[in-house]
Amino acid sequence: xxxxxxGRKKDELRPIKIKLGVVKSAxxxxxLEWGKNTVIATVHGPxxxxxxxxADSEKAVIDYxxxxxxxxxxxxxxxxxxxxxxxxxxxxxxxxxxxILIEKFPNTVIDIDTLILSANAGTRVAALTAASLACxxxxxxxxxxxxxxxxxxxxxxxxxxxxxxxxDAPDAVDTAIAVLMPQKEIVLLQMDGNVETEDWKKIxxxxxxxxxxxxxxxxxxxxxxxxxxxxxxx
Amino acid sequence: xxxxxxIVNSENVLSKIKEGKRLDNRDLxxxxxxxIKVGNIKSAxxxxxVKLGxxxxxxxxxxTIGAPYPDSPDQGSMSLNLELTGISSPDFNTGxxxxxxxxxxxxxxxxxxxxEAIDFKELCIVPGEKVFTMFLDCYAINADGNLIDATEIAxxxxxxxxxxxxxxxxxxxxxxxxxxxxxxxxxxxxxxFEKIGDKIVxxxxxxxxxxxxxxxxxxxxKNNILSCHKSKGGVFTEDEINKMIDIAKSKYNDLExxxxxxxxxx
Numbered sequence: 299x300x301x302x303x304x305g306r307k308k309d310e311l312r313p314i315k316i317k318l319g320v321v322k323s324a325x326x327x328x329x330l331e332w333g334k335n336t337v338i339a340t341v342h343g344p345x346x347x348x349x350x351x352x353a354d355s356e357k358a359v360i361d362y363x364x365x366x367x368x369x370x371x372x373x374x375x376x377x378x379x380x381x382x383x384x385x386x387x388x389x390x391x392x393x394x395x396x397x398i399l400i401e402k403f404p405n406t407v408i409d410i411d412t413l414i415l416s417a418n419a420g421t422r423v424a425a426l427t428a429a430s431l432a433c434x435x436x437x438x439x440x441x442x443x444x445x446x447x448x449x450x451x452x453x454x455x456x457x458x459x460x461x462x463x464x465x466d467a468p469d470a471v472d473t474a475i476a477v478l479m480p481q482k483e484i485v486l487l488q489m490d491g492n493v494e495t496e497d498w499k500k501i502x503x504x505x506x507x508x509x510x511x512x513x514x515x516x517x518x519x520x521x522x523x524x525x526x527x528x529x530x531x532x
Numbered sequence: 533x534x535x536x537x538x539i540v541n542s543e544n545v546l547s548k549i550k551e552g553k554r555l556d557n558r559d560l561x562x563x564x565x566x567x568i569k570v571g572n573i574k575s576a577x578x579x580x581x582v583k584l585g586x587x588x589x590x591x592x593x594x595x596t597i598g599a600p601y602p603d604s605p606d607q608g609s610m611s612l613n614l615e616l617t618g619i620s621s622p623d624f625n626t627g628x629x630x631x632x633x634x635x636x637x638x639x640x641x642x643x644x645x646x647x648e649a650i651d652f653k654e655l656c657i658v659p660g661e662k663v664f665t666m667f668l669d670c671y672a673i674n675a676d677g678n679l680i681d682a683t684e685i686a687x688x689x690x691x692x693x694x695x696x697x698x699x700x701x702x703x704x705x706x707x708x709x710x711x712x713x714x715x716x717x718x719x720x721x722x723x724x725f726e727k728i729g730d731k732i733v734x735x736x737x738x739x740x741x742x743x744x745x746x747x748x749x750x751x752x753x754k755n756n757i758l759s760c761h762k763s764k765g766g767v768f769t770e771d772e773i774n775k776m777i778d779i780a781k782s783k784y785n786d787l788e789x790x791x792x793x794x795x796x797x798x
Contacts, residue, residue, distance in 0.1 A: 321619065321620070321673060322586050322674055323586070323620065323621055323622060323675065323676065324619070324622070334574060336573070338619060340619045340620075342618065345622075365617060367592055367671055369573060369579065369592025369593065369594050370575050370576075371575060372575070372707040372708070373596075373707070374594035374595075374596055377613065411618035411619045413617060415592070415671075416573050416574055417575060
């Protein structure tokens with residue numbers, strides 16, 4: 299098995315560090331380091347929505363924001379959200395819509411803000427993983443946790459959790475996948491590249507098993523802040 | 533903090549301030565605990581993470597290359613910007629806060645600019661053609677009052693550890709390779725006062741700012757005033773202004789020491 303640039307195995311995640319409750323003024327928050335990515339996510343709400351005509355009388359509206367700090371990338375990025383930021387915000391918000399029990403909070407908004415402080419490929423999945431934990435930290439009723447990860451291909455190898463260098467490979471394929479755990483339902487799937495169908499199926503499979511590993515780390519972080527007695531598997 | 537809680541707490545702030553006391557038992561002119569992380573954002577050319585009590589501001593610096601201003605052909609430039617995103621406060625998603633952000637950032641920007649901390653000639657590449665622009669992008673992570681001073685400290689500490697990029701033969705930036713450290717010639721500090729009742733306090737928390745009638749910021753380097761900015765409605769007397777000038781001057785050494793020891797502990 300050929301080793302990767304940073305010495306990881308093909309199906310190995312970069313080191314992930316998670317801390318909950320880092321922003322005191324928010325209802326829920328999470329700080330997450332994922333390799334060289336750093337992200338902060340906060341949740342405010344459910345709370346009244348303004349302007350009022352945006353309200354939905356049957357469920358809460360989710361306002362998810364994905365933003366990158368100008369200093370998070372090699373060449374300074376304008377703080378004004380670009381098309382890419384808006385697209386990621388939209389699909390990430392959609393992913394959480396099917397997870398949070400929004401029908402319990404009609405006529406309100408749940409604001410979910412994520413900020414990438416430093417970026418090295420896989421920021422959208424890092425942000426969504428952190429956001430889902432921030433929602434749990436806020437005590438929102440949810441069907442489970444969203445565990446997200448990237449999988450794809452670089453230099454002919456099918457690999458999990460691509461770095462920036464791997465994403466820049468000439469044959470790179472990048473798939474972002476977010477899975478509702480423990481149900482294993484896919485809530486976000488995006489792909490960039492050109493790949494044969496059978497290979498892509500393998501990539502998705504690899505992504506789902508990667509998401510399971512992310513889920514274990516998420517559970518551990520939650521239990522660190524909210525310990526319960528006894529074995530959780532019982 | 534919710535609006536209701538602020539109103540309730542504000543009553544406590546006002547009744548305590550009459551006796552010259554504060555909710556968190558600080559003296560009127562006492563700063564909160566200061567923690568500083570230096571250079572922990574690896575994607576930036578210089579960075580800092582400042583915690584002043586519960587207020588947190590991150591600053592990251594990036595260099596870009598552009599044309600100089602016509603009136604200073606041999607000088608680079610800097611731009612300091614503060615973003616108040618929904619991350620840092622329950623209030624920022626709903627209201628229009630960006631005007632506040634502009635004001636807060638400008639106070640810090642002017643204090644640093646006028647202190648001559650940076651020799652902008654050091655940022656010149658080809659006179660009249662190419663210079664560096666330094667972008668100091670600051671993000672409030674948690675807004676619990678006194679964002680102005682926290683932003684100023686964050687920017688200053690990031691400047692202290694920023695490195696000037698190396699250039700290739702075409703005078704383009706080589707990412708993450710550096711020529712040298714930027715020289716910081718002075719150490720400008722800002723002091724932001726809030727007037728609560730008839731008392732003047734330094735380093736106000738969010739609920740204290742909510743209870744105050746007016747605000748005054750002074751940028752100072754040792755004995756020299758570099759910038760001043762009065763914000764909000766409300767009034768000061770001349771005596772009060774003079775008093776704040778004297779306080780800022782007498783507090784300068786303390787705050788400088790506090791920042792430098794927080795940097796060492798990091």
